[in-house]
Amino acid sequence: MTQDNRLDARAALGLLVHTKPGAGARRLCLALATLICAPPMAARAQTSDVEKFYAGRNVEFLVGSAPGGGYAIYANLLSRHLGRHIPGAPHVIARTVEGAGSLTAANQIYTTAPRDGSVFGAVFTGAIVEPLIGDRAKARYDSRKFSFVGSANRETSVCFARKDADVKSWADVFAKKVIVAGAGWASSIRQFPAVLNKVLGTKFEIVTGYPGSKEAVGAVEKGEAQGVCGIQWSSFGPQYGSWIDKGDVVVFGQIAAPPGDPLQNSRGVQNIWDVVTDAGNRRVLEVIFNQSEYGRPYIAPPGVPPERLNALRRAFDATMKDPEFLADAARGGLPINPMTGEEFQAAVDKVYEVPETDVARAKEALE
DSSP, X not given: OOHHHHHHHHHHHHXXXXXXXXXXHHHHHHHHHHHHHSOOHHHHHHHHHHHHXXXXXXXXXXXXXXXXXXXXXXXXXXXXXXXXXXXXXXXXXXXXXXOGGGHHHHHHHHHTSOSSSSEEEEOOHXXXXXXXXXXXXXXXXXXXXXXXXXXXXXXXXXXXXXXGGOOOSHHHHHHSOEXXXXXXXXXXXXXXXXXXXXXXXXXXEEEOOOSSHHHHHHXXXXXXXXXXXXXXXXXXXXXXXXHHHHTSEEEEEEEOSTTOOHHHHHTTOOBGGGSOOOHHHHHHHHHHHGGGGGSSXXXXXXXXXXXXXXXXHHHHXXXXXXXXXXXXXXXXXXXXXXXXXXXXXXXXXXXXXXXXXXXXXXXXXXX
């Protein structure tokens, strides 16, 4: 009970002592019980303010990837369910903001989007670390200052190739050139093969410029590329798993936190960490590959009022446990292994604490 409530209760007790028995006394007793049991006034006002802000409002959800890709599929699924868990039940409207591997969306969220909790977005994991290891002139934001809502999945990335490329393992891409399709600068399907070339000496030839993972996979289907490296399994597996079953493509490597993804392990797909023997190389690769910990990240602008950010975070957490949401995800073959906004923020802070020497090597490897 707050100090104000205690004072109110004492006043009511004083009145009760001087009140004659009867209906009036009973009403006063009821009022006293309400005072004692009621939540603090500030908490009631805060809850009311958040609900009042969101009621009848459209919350804009900026999706920094091309339609049809994994990020867009996850974002559209989230937009259908999140609103009913936010106080006031606003409408969550997803809008595509393509460009530069999610840098366009990230810049917009950071620099021009309202900071009142009415806008948040989905960006590539690479956009989160771009100010650290990429082009700071293009990434006009400090990732540590975003308001972190959460991540829907902790990802495993895979590398695959057409069967006519004759690539069956990591060892093969050290021995022969493999043409892979990539997207924007900050996308994992460009960053991962680029850093593997520089740090470990693989022989990926990267064809960039595809809007997203869907178009990159389409390039493989059309014969413009032999494979893709660094695509999230949750994007590739549900949509193109039949290619693996038919033997049209081979998943020759996985990039996942040890001990690796259970499904890929059961299929004998070797983890990249099994071929990294040098401790310095491992630290450099972790700067890039640890993005997978927050594989489907959702961020809001800096400076969102704490009570509204908390409402968004708790709504996200509730959505990740919502039976209807999980049923929709299961029907789409979308794995859900969420990270809270607080965990997401801690993971980003950890990445930005990497020693400068390792960051410098990672930056050089990405060029």
